[in-house]
Amino acid sequence: xxxxxxxxxxxxxxxxxxxxxxxxxxxxxxxxxxxxxxxxxxxxxxxxxxxxxxxxxxxxxxxxxxxxxxxxxxxxxxxxxxxxxxxxxxxxxxxxxxxxxxxxxxxxxxxxxxxxxxxxxxxxxxxxxxxxxxxxxxxxxxxxxxxxxxxxxxxxxxxxxxxxxxxxxxxxxxxxxxxxxxxxxxxxxxxxxxxxxxxxxxxxxxxxxxxxxxxxxxxxxxxxxxxxxxxxxxxxxxxxxxxxxxxxxxxxxxxxxxxxxxxxxxxxxxxxxxxxxxxxxxxxxxxxxxxxxxxxxxxxxxxxxxxxxxxxxxxxxxxxxxxxxxxxxxxxxx
Amino acid sequence: xxxxxxxxxxxxxxxxxxxxxxxxxxxxxxxxxxxxxxxxxxxxxxxxxxxxxxxxxxxxxxxxxxxxxxxxxxxxxxxxxxxxxxxxxxxxxxxxxxxxxxxxxxxxxxxxxxxxxxxxxxxxxxxxxxxxxxxxxxxxxxxxxxxxxxxxxxxxxxxxxxxxxxxxxxxxxxxxxxxxxxxxxxxxxxxxxxxxxxxxxxxxxxxxxxxxxxxxxxxxxxxxxxxxxxxxxxxxxxxxxxxxxxxxxxxxxxxxxxxxxxxxxxxxxxxxxxxxxxxxxxxxxxxxxxxxxxxxxxxxxxxxxxxxxxxxxxxxxxxxxxxxxxxxxxxxxxxxxxxxxxxxxxxxxxxx
Numbered sequence: 001x002x003x004x005x006x007x008x009x010x011x012x013x014x015x016x017x018x019x020x021x022x023x024x025x026x027x028x029x030x031x032x033x034x035x036x037x038x039x040x041x042x043x044x045x046x047x048x049x050x051x052x053x054x055x056x057x058x059x060x061x062x063x064x065x066x067x068x069x070x071x072x073x074x075x076x077x078x079x080x081x082x083x084x085x086x087x088x089x090x091x092x093x094x095x096x097x098x099x100x101x102x103x104x105x106x107x108x109x110x111x112x113x114x115x116x117x118x119x120x121x122x123x124x125x126x127x128x129x130x131x132x133x134x135x136x137x138x139x140x141x142x143x144x145x146x147x148x149x150x151x152x153x154x155x156x157x158x159x160x161x162x163x164x165x166x167x168x169x170x171x172x173x174x175x176x177x178x179x180x181x182x183x184x185x186x187x188x189x190x191x192x193x194x195x196x197x198x199x200x201x202x203x204x205x206x207x208x209x210x211x212x213x214x215x216x217x218x219x220x221x222x223x224x225x226x227x228x229x230x231x232x233x234x235x236x237x238x239x240x241x242x243x244x245x246x247x248x249x250x251x252x253x254x255x256x257x258x259x260x261x262x263x264x265x266x267x268x269x270x271x272x273x274x275x276x277x278x279x280x281x282x283x284x285x286x287x288x289x290x291x292x293x294x295x296x297x298x299x300x301x302x303x304x305x306x307x308x309x310x311x312x313x314x315x316x317x318x319x320x321x322x323x324x325x326x327x328x329x330x331x332x333x334x
Numbered sequence: 335x336x337x338x339x340x341x342x343x344x345x346x347x348x349x350x351x352x353x354x355x356x357x358x359x360x361x362x363x364x365x366x367x368x369x370x371x372x373x374x375x376x377x378x379x380x381x382x383x384x385x386x387x388x389x390x391x392x393x394x395x396x397x398x399x400x401x402x403x404x405x406x407x408x409x410x411x412x413x414x415x416x417x418x419x420x421x422x423x424x425x426x427x428x429x430x431x432x433x434x435x436x437x438x439x440x441x442x443x444x445x446x447x448x449x450x451x452x453x454x455x456x457x458x459x460x461x462x463x464x465x466x467x468x469x470x471x472x473x474x475x476x477x478x479x480x481x482x483x484x485x486x487x488x489x490x491x492x493x494x495x496x497x498x499x500x501x502x503x504x505x506x507x508x509x510x511x512x513x514x515x516x517x518x519x520x521x522x523x524x525x526x527x528x529x530x531x532x533x534x535x536x537x538x539x540x541x542x543x544x545x546x547x548x549x550x551x552x553x554x555x556x557x558x559x560x561x562x563x564x565x566x567x568x569x570x571x572x573x574x575x576x577x578x579x580x581x582x583x584x585x586x587x588x589x590x591x592x593x594x595x596x597x598x599x600x601x602x603x604x605x606x607x608x609x610x611x612x613x614x615x616x617x618x619x620x621x622x623x624x625x626x627x628x629x630x631x632x633x634x635x636x637x638x639x640x641x642x643x644x645x646x647x648x649x650x651x652x653x654x655x656x657x658x659x660x661x662x663x664x665x666x667x668x669x670x671x672x673x674x675x676x677x678x679x680x681x682x683x684x685x686x
Contacts, residue, residue: 002375004375120345120346121345174346174375175346175347175374175375175376186432186457187432187457187458201458202457203456203457204458229434229458229460230432230434230435230458231434231435231436232434232435232436233434233435233436233437233460233461235460
């Protein structure tokens with residue numbers, strides 16, 4: 001099953017099981033079903049709970065936060081994650097703060113879905129990966145869709161947290177299949193440790209390096225791992241968390257032995273360089289595993305640049321499998 | 335000669351699935367005739383032949399392919415027919431492990447035999463595996479195997495090659511059985527042990543579970559013996575022997591026979607007749623703390639049992655009895671029924 005279908009089914013299941021859930025967004029009604037068809041079939045099946053909105057992200061996030069505050073649950077679709085910037089005030093100053101501003105903890109079951117990322121030639125304002133701007137906001141959690149985690153489980157978990165959550169969905173994932181039980185390909189297997197998907201070489205022993213990436217980078221990371229193994233004889237492990245923030249891999253007991261035995265930890269992400277998610281994760285690893293880490297954590301991010309529309313220029317700015325491969329080789333040997 | 339390549343069907347997918355071949359491998363096709371369907375993330379597209387000719391598939395149905403990949407060749411009708419084209423590169427190394435480039439370099443520079451590399455039990459051969467292989471080849475001293483061990487080797491190899499075995503184990507409360515062996519040892523003034531009870535119990539199952547004593551004659555036929563003949567493994571360090579306890583003797587007789595067998599094993603005085611004609615085997619692994627053993631099924635047998643050592647469990651004593659069985663003769667359900675009957679018999683040993 002492809003990731004888009006998995007997301008669509010998750011929303012169908014959620015609305016079917018929980019009559020207090022609303023879905024809001026631009027152009028999400030049938031027959032159009034949303035810019036990426038993730039909301040397809042919802043409005044016909046659940047009329048009155050799937051609401052098409054005017055083109056105002058602030059209004060959408062504000063109305064959804066109001067629903068949550070009034071005891072309902074809301075899932076918002078921002079057509080392109082880039083436009084979440086327009087909803088920043090409602091998310092940070094209203095939704096996240098409402099959890100703690102009323103003298104007691106007020107549950108705010110709100111999910112803001114953000115189709116993100118490039119590699120499609122959509123240009124500077126429709127291709128971004130904006131996680132870093134939402135890091136460290138009290139009362140706000142960040143998740144990312146991965147090809148490992150079933151999205152129904154992810155949605156249920158976010159709503160149960162009782163605080164607003166952003167769900168980043170890398171658009172390149174939509175058309176890719178979900179990984180089946182246990183196997184990534186003929187070389188690598190995967191398993192869950194806590195909420196972190198761990199990809200390893202079957203019977204590979206201690207990893208020469210360990211990658212940590214958000215879900216959108218999973219395929220590029222696996223591709224880099226194949227090349228590093230077959231051409232450079234380096235066996236790696238890959239960690240793909242469902243929740244990006246708060247995220248503390250050195251605080252997950254099941255991951256500590258892996259991180260302690262690895263030759264290099266490399267954190268890769270699609271956001272632009274500077275003030276990144278990866279820097280935050282690396283700072284946590286340096287603090288917690290000081291004395292165990294063999295080398296400084298290596299970081300990979302997109303260039304500090306706008307994202308060009310022309311595909312050959314876009315490729316130079318965004319993280320590719322080759323970018324990850326070079327970072328690992330440089331980290332280990334450079 | 336024409337090629338059928340994967341076209342670029344949309345901007346969003348990096349790969350498609352070859353859903354179906356509409357024209358068979360080797361079939362004659364006409365220009366414009368649909369020959370295959372490709373599935374994108376959103377739709378199924380038909381691919382048509384670009385010329386008349388004979389179609390040769392190069393990818394299997396269900397394969398994942400990328401734009402530009404070669405799907406098939408179409409040879410024109412009057413050209414040399416059906417030239418066998420080489421299979422795609424991936425299919426050229428059937429069964430062999432994947433070898434990393436640095437590992438291959440080392441194999442080449444050491445001049446290692448590729449067959450030796452294939453003996454490595456790994457999915458991916460890495461440089462460290464090759465180094466280990468090279469080291470073991472140069473430093474291992476050679477030891478000749480005894481005639482006896484070579485015979486064992488031939489038998490177990492034949493078993494592994496020819497018998498599709500399955501395995502089930504059951505836990506048996508052996509408290510009552512151990513009490514009985516102590517009583518009998520005192521009363522008969524003869525050493526009676528758990529193996530003797532197990533032999534008696536197994537022999538007693540012959541009537542109700544004959545297929546575990548059967549011999550597979552051919553795919554459709556099994557020969558069922560009229561009486562049980564239980565082979566028992568005895569290895570006192572002088573070689574592995576499997577002498578046979580025939581029929582359904584009483585416990586005293588079994589104990590006496592087993593004592594004689596142990597003496598023969600020690601002195602190497604077994605006669606061929608002692609070792610012939612078993613139709614089921616009991617293997618003994620009841621040395622302290624052995625918890626599990628998977629026996630080899632002797633060629634011609636339907637199964638083999640393994641007795642592990644009794645272990646305290648709460649206020650009772652239990653032992654695991656494993657059953658490896660030829661799945662062509664018996665299924666899991668039969669194995670469970672057989673083991674349950676054996677358990678029942680050993681847990682109420684006064685009936686033996």
